[in-house]
Amino acid sequence: MRPLRGVVAYAGLTLLAAxxxxxxxxxxxxxxxxxxxxxxxxxxxxxxxxxxASYREVLDAVPLLRQYANSVFVSLSIxxxxxxxxxxxxxxxxxxxxxxxxxxxALFLSTMMVPAESTIIPNYLTMANLGLVNTFPALIVPFLxxxxxxxxxxxxxxxxxxxxxxAAKVEGSGHLWFITRxxxxxxxxxxxxxxxxxxxxxxxFYFWPLLVTSTPEMQTVQIGLKSLHSVEARHPSLIFAGxxxxxxxxxxxxxxxxxxxxxxxxxxxxx
Amino acid sequence: MGERVNRRRHRYRWxxxxxxxxxxxPALAVFGVFTFYPLVxxxxxxxxxxxxxxxxxxFVGLDQYTKFFEEPELRRVLLTTALFAILTVLPTLLIGLFxxxxxxxxxxxxxxxxxxxxxxxxxxxxxxxxxxxAFYSPSxxxxxxxxxxxxxxxxxxxxSPSVALPSLALVIIWRDIGYAMLVCSAGLQSIPDQLxxxxxxxxxxxxxLLRKIILPLLTPTMxxxxxxxxxxxxxxxxxxxILTGGGPDGATTTLVYNLYQSxxxxxxxxxxxxxxxxxxxxFLVMGVTAVQFTVLQRKVFYS
Numbered sequence: 001m002r003p004l005r006g007v008v009a010y011a012g013l014t015l016l017a018a019x020x021x022x023x024x025x026x027x028x029x030x031x032x033x034x035x036x037x038x039x040x041x042x043x044x045x046x047x048x049x050x051x052x053a054s055y056r057e058v059l060d061a062v063p064l065l066r067q068y069a070n071s072v073f074v075s076l077s078i079x080x081x082x083x084x085x086x087x088x089x090x091x092x093x094x095x096x097x098x099x100x101x102x103x104x105x106a107l108f109l110s111t112m113m114v115p116a117e118s119t120i121i122p123n124y125l126t127m128a129n130l131g132l133v134n135t136f137p138a139l140i141v142p143f144l145x146x147x148x149x150x151x152x153x154x155x156x157x158x159x160x161x162x163x164x165x166x167a168a169k170v171e172g173s174g175h176l177w178f179i180t181r182x183x184x185x186x187x188x189x190x191x192x193x194x195x196x197x198x199x200x201x202x203x204x205f206y207f208w209p210l211l212v213t214s215t216p217e218m219q220t221v222q223i224g225l226k227s228l229h230s231v232e233a234r235h236p237s238l239i240f241a242g243x244x245x246x247x248x249x250x251x252x253x254x255x256x257x258x259x260x261x262x263x264x265x266x267x268x269x270x271x
Numbered sequence: 272m273g274e275r276v277n278r279r280r281h282r283y284r285w286x287x288x289x290x291x292x293x294x295x296x297p298a299l300a301v302f303g304v305f306t307f308y309p310l311v312x313x314x315x316x317x318x319x320x321x322x323x324x325x326x327x328x329x330f331v332g333l334d335q336y337t338k339f340f341e342e343p344e345l346r347r348v349l350l351t352t353a354l355f356a357i358l359t360v361l362p363t364l365l366i367g368l369f370x371x372x373x374x375x376x377x378x379x380x381x382x383x384x385x386x387x388x389x390x391x392x393x394x395x396x397x398x399x400x401x402x403x404x405a406f407y408s409p410s411x412x413x414x415x416x417x418x419x420x421x422x423x424x425x426x427x428x429x430x431s432p433s434v435a436l437p438s439l440a441l442v443i444i445w446r447d448i449g450y451a452m453l454v455c456s457a458g459l460q461s462i463p464d465q466l467x468x469x470x471x472x473x474x475x476x477x478x479x480l481l482r483k484i485i486l487p488l489l490t491p492t493m494x495x496x497x498x499x500x501x502x503x504x505x506x507x508x509x510x511x512x513i514l515t516g517g518g519p520d521g522a523t524t525t526l527v528y529n530l531y532q533s534x535x536x537x538x539x540x541x542x543x544x545x546x547x548x549x550x551x552x553x554f555l556v557m558g559v560t561a562v563q564f565t566v567l568q569r570k571v572f573y574s
Contacts, residue, residue: 006378009376009378010378012373013373013374013376013378013381013384014384016370016373016384016388017384017387017388020370020387020388020390020391020445020448020449021387021388021390023391023394023399023402023403023406023445024390024393024394026402026405026406026413027398027402030405038405038411039411040411041410041411041415041416041419042415042416042417042419042420043411043412043413043416084297085297085298085301086298088294088295088297088298089294089295089298091294092290092291092294092295096287096290096291096294097284097287097291098284098287098288098291098292099288101291104295107302108298108302111302111306113556113557113560114306114310114553114556115502115505115506115552115553115556116506117506117508117527117530117549117552118309118310118313118549118550118552118553118556119305119306119309119310119313119549120309120530120549121309121313121316121530121534121542121545121546121549122308122309122312122313122316123305123309124534124535125312125542126304126305126309141301141305142301142304142305143301144297144301145297145298145300145301145302147302150298175290175294203395204395204396204397206395206396206397206508206509206512207508207509207531210512211535222395222396222397222398222509223397225397225398225401226397226401226512226513228401229400229401229404229513236405239401239405240402240405242401243398243401243402246395246397246398247393247394247395247398250393250394250395251390251393253393254389254390254392254393255386258386258389258453261392261453262453262454262456262457
């Protein structure tokens with residue numbers, strides 16, 4: 001009875017997993033097929049051979065390497081900025097006291113309720129007026145602080161042993177010394193969660209980069225994929241190669257840091 | 272002596288206020304310039320009519336908003352947005368829950384299955400859209416290939432006005448089930464094992480267990496997914512932009528997409544109308560969030 005149940009369980013799980021992962025499978029397989037194979041009907045599910053030419057050709061079609069560098073640079077800059085602003089603000093809300101603190105915290109939280117699309121027109125106009133369209137500052141600066149990051153840091157800092165903080169104060173250490181030497185090193189799990197979470201969401205940004213970039217050299221990989229898709233419609237293997245190149249780092253991150261990601265995702269769910 | 276301590280505490284507080292202000296300043300600057308000021312400006316722009324370049328020329332009060340009651344196209348946009356939310360959120364929730372339950376199976380290597388099933392979460396809007404566009408291709412796509420093999424007539428996945436919105440929803444559902452599964456799994460893990468043991472000792476079958484223990488205890492998790500999913504579906508842009516461009520015939524033009532088209536597409540910059548849509552979107556998202564807060568507070572109250 002038990003082995004049979006085991007077999008049935010594995011068969012069911014495998015079928016489900018295969019269905020779910022099929023788009024990734026097909027993107028990889030499609031990138032290894034020739035355009036002739038990909039325009040056969042009904043479409044083949046296995047490649048005739050391993051054709052790696054698409055990966056070379058896709059780099060000629062769009063400046064994907066440059067766009068990779070853009071995406072990584074923009075995402076890392078935003079992660080660094082978000083970590084700084086969130087740690088500082090989280091520290092204030094968790095440890096310090098000042099008039100109207102609750103109101104200020106509510107103000108920070110309220111930014112989480114504002115969908116980016118609701119502010120996108122004035123933000124675009126701001127960038128246009130400053131002459132920053134198609135520059136890195138336009139891609140980076142609007143995202144250097146988030147209500148979510150502040151909230152996440154504050155929640156974690158609230159669980160930090162108060163005695164350590166008091167002891168550091170008695171020793172006469174300054175705020176920045178305490179933050180950089182004691183608080184941050186002891187808060188690595190929470191900081192890691194915020195870093196990975198911010199990186200993934202930034203890397204995947206679409207609407208804003210689409211608006212504020214105009215040349216392929218300034219675009220991120222997401223917008224590169226869009227242009228690839230509209231320009232190379234006759235070469236589906238190139239498009240698949242592009243997709244694979246764009247999502248491989250993300251798949252790697254998701255598989256490696258699943259625990260941190262779950263912690264970040266459920267931070268809002270668990271009160 | 273008491274006086275001296277008091278004075279020292281007072282000075283200490285002032286320094287604390289100074290540090291607080293300094294540390295909050297960077298975040299406040301970003302919020303001020305890129306969240307609060309644009310919100311005010313969106314509202315202001317929405318009260319104005321503008322010329323073809325988008326420059327506000329005349330105060331029109333709520334005219335941009337009343338258009339949504341008067342013009343059938345704009346009414347349709349709101350309807351499409353609501354329909355799209357329903358088409359995406361509920362299936363995502365149910366599939367995510369189902370996967371999380373299935374992944375509770377106690378077999379060796381279950382972690383691998385969980386990881387694999389979380390994969391869609393790695394896809395961005397653009398990458399998912401591009402892959403599904405290949406699936407939806409009328410002449411050489413995988414979906415029509417499957418239908419062909421089953422002897423079922425072909426479907427115009429993205430070019431038929433009645434099918435395009437569900438096709439679009441399928442992409443969102445696929446992309447979100449990994450996330451929904453992860454969140455549901457986290458919720459399931461927070462249920463104490465003793466509850467399951469006790470139920471099993473009482474001879475409860477799996478369905479009873481599901482109905483009496485798992486689902487009630489998972490209600491907050493599912494509610495969270497419902498809220499997050501609704502907000503996410505209201506904000507969907509990339510998939511629409513790549514797969515349908517709002518077509519065919521406006522069948523997939525949601526509020527956000529119409530906002531984009533009013534402001535940035537077709538060489539016209541109707542910032543007034545677009546801003547009105549930005550404000551409506553803001554109210555929708557705030558409404559959904561307010562519902563969440565109210566319900567959560569009630570839950571806290573009872574427990």
